[in-house]
């Protein structure tokens with residue numbers, strides 16, 4: 001039977017940390033409702049102790065979200081956990097997400113302490129959080145650069161203390177996909193109580209590998225992916241929700257599925273981009289403006305014969321406007337004929353051959369030949385056969 005991958009959306013927490021992306025409570029609430037409609041399993045609504053505004057947002061979201069789990073982030077600090085619990089008080093399904101840095105970089109440079117002290121703090125934080133909810137997720141910050149043997153001791157300890165989900169963040173986006181996958185496999189095989197919790201992937205995109213690492217993680221046994229709409233997040237961002245969801249949907253042989261309503265992906269991407277004032281790069285997978293555009297003659301010809309020659313996803317499946325045949329100096333006759341036809345002109349093959357020469361002159365002089373250019377071409381066209 002196929003296994004569910006839980007989608008943990010952190011657009012409102014890791015995504016909102018991006019400079020310029022800050023949202024007020026009303027905006028966060030509106031997005032939270034959309035995320036719930038999209039079908040995400042967990043909404044990380046904020047970091048309640050970080051500011052009164054974030055506390056208010058987490059509380060407001062907790063009051064309205066009925067199906068998804070609402071999660072609040074904390075450090076492994078009692079006060080943080082208490083404040084998060086208060087903010088989550090009204091949630092139908094509250095989750096506290098607590099944790100601490102586990103790599104030597106964090107243990108030495110940030111905390112100036114030892115592995116044993118960090119292990120103990122991790123355990124105490126989870127125990128404290130369990131006083132407020134049964135759903136406690138622990139994050140081992142910088143797990144990507146944490147020695148696997150020590151990480152396994154941490155994971156075992158926090159599960160024993162009551163963690164139901166253990167997050168293995170590649171905080172700095174350092175790992176290669178095979179390394180991240182091996183890390184998850186190591187934990188699956190070497191933590192004695194691993195059956196009592198699920199592992200979560202939280203990958204950053206510093207080397208452009210966040211999506212690949214998350215997929216490698218679930219192939220090796222993780223069952224939750226932490227991600228954001230449009231891949232927003234600290235520095236180069238987080239794993240992009242739309243990418244992992246569509247990879248899982250496209251590669252059915254993985255035996256995995258999510259509950260995401262994929263038709264909402266493009267509309268929600270645009271909404272997040274607008275509200276956070278963060279444009280989406282045109283060549284972004286799934287939601288970029290060019291994700292379903294075809295501009296070279298070879299591709300256009302194949303696409304017009306059978307869309308599947310150059311498209312693995314039907315744009316409707318992800319709520320995109322539709323495939324586009326863009327006319328540039330690299331386009332061919334089939335594309336030109338298709339676009340004329342769409343404008344209502346009925347040209348035969350001989351007409352297109354003649355029009356194509358004038359088209360190329362315009363196309364070489366500009367980046368894209370647009371509808372008005374085509375109309376001018378069509379109106380000015382005098383068929384040679386007519387002259388003869």
Ligand code: KIV
Nearest residue numbers: 014139141142169171
């Ligand atoms: O990247 C990270 O390690 C985080 C944790 C707070 C989960 O965002």
Ligand code: ZN
Nearest residue numbers: 014171202234
């Ligand atoms: Zn992060």
